[in-house]
Amino acid sequence: MNAGEPIIVVKDLVKSFDGRRVLDGINLTAYKGETLVIMGGSGCGKSTLLRHMIGVHKPDSGSVTVKGKNISSLQEEELDEIKKSFGMLFQSAALLDYLTVEENITLPLAEHTDLDPDIIKIMVKMKLELVGLSGFQDLKPSQISGGMKKRVGLARAIAMDPEIIFYDEPTAGLDPIVAAVIDKLIVDLSKKLMITSVVVTHDMQSVFRIADRVAMLYKGKVVEHGTPPEIRSSDNPLVKQFIEGNPDGPVSFIQSGDDYLKDLMK
Amino acid sequence: MANFIENIGRGALDVVRDISKAFRLFLLTVYWIVVGPFRKRFVSPKYIFEQLVFVGVRSISIVFFVSFFTGVVLAMQGAYQLAQLGATIYVAGLVSVSMARELGPVLIALVVAGRVGAANTAQIGSMKVTEQIEALDTMALDPVRFLVVPRFLALLIMLPALTVFGDLAGMFGGYVVGVVNLDITPMLYIDTAVRFLALKDIYTGLFKSAIFAMVIAIVSCYQGLNTSGGAEGVGRHTTVSVVTSFIFIILTDCVITGLFYFADM
Numbered sequence: 001m002n003a004g005e006p007i008i009v010v011k012d013l014v015k016s017f018d019g020r021r022v023l024d025g026i027n028l029t030a031y032k033g034e035t036l037v038i039m040g041g042s043g044c045g046k047s048t049l050l051r052h053m054i055g056v057h058k059p060d061s062g063s064v065t066v067k068g069k070n071i072s073s074l075q076e077e078e079l080d081e082i083k084k085s086f087g088m089l090f091q092s093a094a095l096l097d098y099l100t101v102e103e104n105i106t107l108p109l110a111e112h113t114d115l116d117p118d119i120i121k122i123m124v125k126m127k128l129e130l131v132g133l134s135g136f137q138d139l140k141p142s143q144i145s146g147g148m149k150k151r152v153g154l155a156r157a158i159a160m161d162p163e164i165i166f167y168d169e170p171t172a173g174l175d176p177i178v179a180a181v182i183d184k185l186i187v188d189l190s191k192k193l194m195i196t197s198v199v200v201t202h203d204m205q206s207v208f209r210i211a212d213r214v215a216m217l218y219k220g221k222v223v224e225h226g227t228p229p230e231i232r233s234s235d236n237p238l239v240k241q242f243i244e245g246n247p248d249g250p251v252s253f254i255q256s257g258d259d260y261l262k263d264l265m266k
Numbered sequence: 267m268a269n270f271i272e273n274i275g276r277g278a279l280d281v282v283r284d285i286s287k288a289f290r291l292f293l294l295t296v297y298w299i300v301v302g303p304f305r306k307r308f309v310s311p312k313y314i315f316e317q318l319v320f321v322g323v324r325s326i327s328i329v330f331f332v333s334f335f336t337g338v339v340l341a342m343q344g345a346y347q348l349a350q351l352g353a354t355i356y357v358a359g360l361v362s363v364s365m366a367r368e369l370g371p372v373l374i375a376l377v378v379a380g381r382v383g384a385a386n387t388a389q390i391g392s393m394k395v396t397e398q399i400e401a402l403d404t405m406a407l408d409p410v411r412f413l414v415v416p417r418f419l420a421l422l423i424m425l426p427a428l429t430v431f432g433d434l435a436g437m438f439g440g441y442v443v444g445v446v447n448l449d450i451t452p453m454l455y456i457d458t459a460v461r462f463l464a465l466k467d468i469y470t471g472l473f474k475s476a477i478f479a480m481v482i483a484i485v486s487c488y489q490g491l492n493t494s495g496g497a498e499g500v501g502r503h504t505t506v507s508v509v510t511s512f513i514f515i516i517l518t519d520c521v522i523t524g525l526f527y528f529a530d531m
Contacts, residue, residue, distance in 0.1 A: 054404050056400060056403065056404070077305075079406075080406040081406075083403075083404055083405065083406040084405075084406050086404075087404075088401070088404045090397045090400070090401055091397070092396055092397055094396060094397035094398050094400065094401035095398070095401075096393070096398055096401070096402075097392075097393075097396075097398070098389070107405070107407070108405045108406075108407075110310070111307070111310075111405075111407055112406065156405075
């Protein structure tokens with residue numbers, strides 16, 4: 001699958017928040033048309049990594065290159081152009097809650113293109129059809145279920161026909177069937193439309209359903225990376241424990257701050 | 267003791283940092299209004315119109331009540347004092363001048379800061395904590411252009427308009443007291459009210475309310491955009507937004523009044 005050209009290249013990425021190193025030298029490449037899954041436990045830095053790829057966070061050192069451009073050094077206008085070529089599905093869907101479903105998907109099209117409102121209306125209908133949600137155009141996000149919100153979020157993410165889609169925990173908090181539907185949509189989109197997908201998740205079922213390649217993050221580092229079968233047969237105890245969902249192992253359950261002992265001794 | 271002084275220092279630094287950041291937001295907003303349209307499409311008139319309705323039309327009833335009864339109270343208090351001099355007719359001038367110069371702009375700005383400023387912060391703040399601001403950003407929609415500009419423009423247009431309306435409502439309150447209680451004839455009341463009113467009273471009042479509008483818009487949007495910490499954070503920032511707006515309205519009022527009437531500009 002590595003045959004495609006690299007579209008996102010993360011190099012030696014380091015980021016700290018309040019003196020705590022969240023990303024510790026990440027090297028990762030996503031190739032055109034593939035589905036790259038970044039997995040790892042809560043707080044391992046995977047969402048932070050995603051936010052570097054979309055240009056929300058700036059790295060302390062290292063670089064993130066999207067479509068050949070280092071996005072931390074871009075001018076606002078160039079960055080906007082790159083942003084228009086990708087879509088993002090947020091964990092909470094992040095639909096604008098004062099707009100209807102239809103207006104949410106219309107928004108990027110109306111703001112960034114000169115298309116006729118009638119054409120936009122048809123495009124919005126098509127996108128909603130694609131995620132299996134026609135007939136809900138006039139509802140507000142607060143009136144639809146979590147799974148439907150995710151699908152509307154996905155419809156909005158693909159509104160501008162992006163080259164890359166980022167997914168932040170696309171199946172978190174959904175029932176198994178809806179989760180499978182979302183997974184199927186992700187696979188469909190990447191295969192049918194040749195979209196590059198970067199998915200951040202800790203849902204193991206989902207990982208093996210959608211991934212072309214998997215990278216496992218632990219404590220801000222990529223500890224393992226390969227195709228799903230390679231990951232499944234990995235000897236790395238961190239990966240094994242994560243896949244099996246085993247409470248005992250090298251990944252400790254207790255996430256204390258460093259000074260827990262000091263605190264006790266006070 | 268050292269700790270105490272340290273805390274004061276840190277607090278002062280925070281305030282200075284907040285003010286400079288809010289000022290930056292103001293410059294960005296002005297930039298998007300003045301230069302923005304040449305670079306990117308101007309924010310959709312639909313969003314500005316929605317804000318105009320929310321800020322203006324929906325504030326009319328509360329502005330009327332507050333101003334009308336302020337006029338009534340002002341006339342009654344004034345009449346009590348002026349009656350001792352046998353000059354109750356001057357109630358008309360007292361009400362009209364003090365409404366136009368001072369009470370109209372300030373009271374209505376305070377009302378609008380409570381109603382619109384709080385709503386701005388709560389809405390933008392809850393958008394912030396539910397990733398909606400980030401979503402706008404990833405769609406290459408600048409939150410300042412998209413959320414702050416319509417609110418800023420709506421306040422800048424509607425607050426002076428509400429002030430004109432409130433001034434009139436207050437004068438009407440005074441008129442009612444004058445005609446019903448003080449037995450001043452309607453024509454005489456109106457004549458006196460207008461005679462004491464200089465054009466300068468009105469335009470300085472409107473100038474004030476335009477400044478207050480910008481204060482409310484920037485403070486409320488700044489607090490909204492900097493919200494963190496979930497629902498609790500939204501509540502905290504909304505409170506801070508309203509309190510800060512109140513303080514800055516009174517402060518700028520003091521400065522502007524000083525400039526206009528003491529420095530004699």
